Amino acid sequence: xxxxxxxxxxxxxxxxxxxxxxxxxxxxxxxxxxxxxxxxxxxxxxxxxxxxxxxxxxxxxxxxxxxxxxxxxxxxxxxxxxxxxxxxxxxxxxxxxxxxxxxxxxxxxxxxxxxxxxxxxxxxxxxxxxxxxxxxxxxxxxxxxxxxxxxxxxxxxxxxxxxxxxxxxxxxxxxxxxxxxxxxxxxxxxxxxxxxxxxxxxxxxxxxxxxxxxxxxxxxxxxxxxxxxxxxxxxxxxxxxxxxxxxxxxxxxxxxxxxxxxxxxxxxxxxxxxxxxxxxxxxxxxxxxxxx
Numbered sequence: 001x002x003x004x005x006x007x008x009x010x011x012x013x014x015x016x017x018x019x020x021x022x023x024x025x026x027x028x029x030x031x032x033x034x035x036x037x038x039x040x041x042x043x044x045x046x047x048x049x050x051x052x053x054x055x056x057x058x059x060x061x062x063x064x065x066x067x068x069x070x071x072x073x074x075x076x077x078x079x080x081x082x083x084x085x086x087x088x089x090x091x092x093x094x095x096x097x098x099x100x101x102x103x104x105x106x107x108x109x110x111x112x113x114x115x116x117x118x119x120x121x122x123x124x125x126x127x128x129x130x131x132x133x134x135x136x137x138x139x140x141x142x143x144x145x146x147x148x149x150x151x152x153x154x155x156x157x158x159x160x161x162x163x164x165x166x167x168x169x170x171x172x173x174x175x176x177x178x179x180x181x182x183x184x185x186x187x188x189x190x191x192x193x194x195x196x197x198x199x200x201x202x203x204x205x206x207x208x209x210x211x212x213x214x215x216x217x218x219x220x221x222x223x224x225x226x227x228x229x230x231x232x233x234x235x236x237x238x239x240x241x242x243x244x245x246x247x248x249x250x251x252x253x254x255x256x257x258x259x260x261x262x263x264x265x266x267x268x269x270x271x272x273x274x275x276x277x278x279x280x281x282x283x284x285x286x287x288x289x290x291x292x
Contacts, residue, residue: 006047009253010040011073014052017041018070022059031256093121094259098267100124100142101184102205103225104246111270120259139260140250140267144185147249157246157271161238162186165226166218169235173199175208175217186220186242246271 017026017037027034041060045052052066062070093115100108105124112122125138141147146154176190177183178201183191187205190198200216202208212219213231220239226232248268254260 006044008076010044010047011069012076013037013040014044015070015073015076017053017060018062018066021061026060033252036252093118095123096120096140096259096263097123097125097138098140098142098263099126099138101144103222104142104271107224108267108270112266115262115266117262120263122263139254140248140263142267142271143247143249144244146245146247151252152249153252153255154250155248155268157248157268160244160246161223162220162242163223163226163234163238164218164236165212165221165229165232166235167213167215167231168233171215171218171235173197173217175200175202175211175219177201177205177208178203185244186222189239189242190220 013026013030013032016030017023020026020029023037023041024034026032027037030037032040041053048065048069050065050069051063052069054061054063098105098108108122109124115121142157144160146156174190174194174197176198177187179191181203198217200208200211202211208219209221211217213229218235219232220242221229221232223234223238226234248264248271250260250264255264
């Protein structure tokens with residue numbers, strides 16, 4: 001028998017299985033992938049050294065040891081709820097760490113509203129920071145491709161188009177990030193296709209934006225940012241080479257935390273204009289792109 005006490009999360013999942021008597025139903029209720037739930041129940045049996053279930057076509061019936069454990073921890077759901085309420089009341093809004101590109105972060109900062117129940121507040125992190133969602137160094141990541149880690153959930157948000165903008169159609173030349181800094185794909189496109197026409201550079205995209213507003217050159221922007229900027233007009237059609245899907249990524253387990261869940265719903269609504277059903281588990285065995 002493993003001398004380490006069973007994890008409380010596993011015990012909470014055990015109660016869901018015990019109450020539903022069906023692993024598939026419990027997986028839906030707990031929003032946990034079926035294979036993951038099966039592994040965690042097997043781990044719980046190993047940790048306790050007891051056979052807790054009678055597995056068969058009729059479902060997951062409890063053994064006598066399983067019934068005794070369910071009775072012993074019957075108050076766990078209420079305890080978890082009271083602890084969550086205590087934590088919220090004691091500490092105020094929980095900071096939910098969000099990482100996204102500059103324009104998406106700027107859009108979210110403008111569109112998000114303070115949470116009515118005060119359960120969470122945004123904490124924006126640099127988009128170029130080395131952050132690992134799988135290790136829970138960040139709670140929500142907005143990416144240009146779906147995550148490829150099996151411990152991450154993902155949700156496709158919207159199609160992102162880019163175009164060229166300027167103060168007016170007569171402006172020539174381009175404003176771009178300096179080639180000495182790491183270039184996102186849109187800026188690499190400017191250097192690759194209009195490198196000889198770059199008339200002004202900066203090491204910060206916000207400074208490039210201000211230069212374009214002052215007429216120093218054209219700038220490539222995502223259309224959701226450029227089309228809403230009163231100081232700029234669109235001077236080209238969307239650039240096919242830069243069109244991509246936008247994805248929300250979060251940790252499988254963290255996405256069920258009430259503050260993170262509320263934050264995900266708010267972020268999805270702000271970016272898509274519609275409520276979310278929540279990120280879906282990573283499909284095991286699928287070869288997904290991981291690049292941002």
